Amino acid sequence: MPRAIITAVALLFVAIGAVAQEHDQSMTMTPLAQEEHLTHLRELVASMSSHGPVIPQPDSVGAAAAKNFTVTAKSFNFSISPTPFTVNQGDLVTITLTVPSNDPSTVGHGLLMETYILNGVDCPKGQSKQIQFTATTFGTFGFVCDIPDCGSGHSLMSGNFTVVKVANPAPTVSSIAPTTGSQAGGTAVTITGTGFLTGATVKFGGTSATNVSVVSATSITATTPAHAAGKVDVVVTNSDSQSATLAQSFTYALPAPTISDVSPATGPTTGLTPVTITGTNFQSGATVTFGTRPATDVTVVSATSITALTPLGPTSEQLAVNVVVTNPDATTGTANNAFTYTVPALTVVSVTPNLAVPNAPITIAIFGAGFTSAVSSSVTVAGVAATNVQVIDPVTILATLPSHAVGRGDVVVTIGGTSATLTNGFSWQNPPPKRRAVKH
Ligand SMILES: [Cu+2]
Structure with missing residues (x-):
């Protein structure tokens, strides 16, 4: 803002104060005059300020740090302790505004600040007022005394408050639970990730979730909105506009079968x-x-x-x-x-393998039907009991045959009181003699 305009605004400000002083000090301004005065002061502090996009105050304070200041307003300056009057973005700021009881003004002073104290807080002589806010918006914020009839030096009462921008890391989203919900919405979900800030918002497939609560920097709870069936992206957007997407991570399911x-x-x-x-x-x-x-x-x-x-x-x-x-x-x-x-009738259909060299144990698979482990089972081959008889499934039995001389015999499976036989189902044979060179 050009200096000439600032000067003009300041002069107008003085003029309002002067006019007010000409009248009985006890006379209060009409509501319309008060509103005009506030509008004017807001324009004035805006002209003194330079800040980032205004971020609304969070619902709940998860402040980075608590910063306390005493602002003593007196005729005609503000004295601030401690100095500098500077905080970091995210800090919880508590200002104790006081006016000394021996101040020459009759009506005390007040504090009106760009963005943070737009309605002004008045403080009578000898009193203190506490003002608290979270420094969500970064920048420089002009402030003034908002009581125009505090005295002839009123226009000298101004200053700046600074909020240092803090660059938050972008959020990340690693998981959501549960991953499936109804098309009607209403599913309570927990989103896990990093860097979640108070005031973060959540969207499912572009539609805002409800009941969003930032439990911590790594956990958000929310309720899904209604959405058509299918997989959707889940997006968490922080109050500083940085966002994270977990693509196709939530499924709006059709009704269960x-x-x-x-x-x-x-x-x-x-x-x-x-x-x-x-x-x-x-x-x-x-x-x-x-x-x-x-x-x-x-x-x-x-x-x-x-x-x-x-x-x-x-x-x-x-x-x-x-x-x-x-x-x-x-x-x-x-x-x-x-x-x-x-359970069908007990049947033996085939044996694999169905032959072996003599004098060595061998494990065979017996295929058939009606096999069950509900009752005891046994297997004999050529009259010799097999060991390790295991019913694998209703059509498969494994069994180990002891070593046996050359010969062949029936495979008999007995389950409970019932037997089934594969006649001559297994044989022991010597290997064929080593081939000599075939003569032609
Ligand atoms: Cu004042």
């Missing part, structure tokens, strides 16, 4: 039973499990129908299993004990 029917509801533990699952909200790409095993040939026919082949059943006696549909967005629908496996 439900299962109302599994048909047929039974099938053998050998699996491969074609079933139709009826329900709601099935998404393309959904997967299905029966107990602990994934179904095969899963086809999402529609949002309400899935066809699949059952997997192998359990080897235990627990033959009723849960059926679970899992959508690609990780939501699940469960039908408890919706499918019951039946």
Whole structure:
């Protein structure tokens, strides 16, 4: 502002003070005159100031440091202790404004400051007033006495307050929990990262979150806004405009699937039973499990129908299993004990390997059906008991055969009181003689 204008403003200021002094000191200004006076003082202190964009006062104070000053207003200057009248951005500033009881003024003085004390605080003689704010906005802030009739030296009462800009590191966002919520919003989430400042805002897919609370520099809690289904970016923006984005980190999920029917509801533990699952909200790409095993040939026919082949059943006696549909967005629908496996007739189909050299133990895999660990099982080959008999699944048994002479015999699997035989299923043979050069 050109010096001439400052001078003119100052002269006008003096003139107002002089006019006020001509009247009875007890006469108060009309509300309109008071407002005009404040407007004028605000213009004056603005002309004395140079600062960054005004950052509103935070809801809760998380100040970097507490800075206390005593500002003694007297005819006709401000004396400030300690000096300089300077703080760092983010500091919590407490000003004790006092007017000595022996001050020559009759009405005391006041303090009006650009940005921070825009309505002025008046202080009668012999009293103190406490003023507190967080130095959110950096820069130089002019201040004046806001009582125009404090005396003829009133226009001398001015000064500057300085807030040193503090460059905060940009925030970072490392995680959000939970990572999924309803399209309707309302999911309470915790965002973890670094450098969060009081007053930070959060957006999900460009829409502002609600109930944002900066718990600490590394934690923010918030409530998700409503949003269409899909993955969205989560953006934290600090009060200094620096922001951090965790891309595609929150999923607005479609409603979770439900299962109302599994048909047929039974099938053998050998699996491969074609079933139709009826329900709601099935998404393309959904997967299905029966107990602990994934179904095969899963086809999402529609949002309400899935066809699949059952997997192998359990080897235990627990033959009723849960059926679970899992959508690609990780939501699940469960039908408890919706499918019951039946144990088919005990059958031995094949043995791998089915021959060995004599006089050495060997482990074989026996394939068949109706295998279960619910009752005890045993295996004999050519009448000799195998050891380490393990039911791996309803169609696989592992067993170790002791060493045996050349020969062959039946493979017999006994489970509970039932046996099944693969006739001449295993043989011991000497290796073929070493080949000599073939003569032609
Ligand atoms: Cu004054």
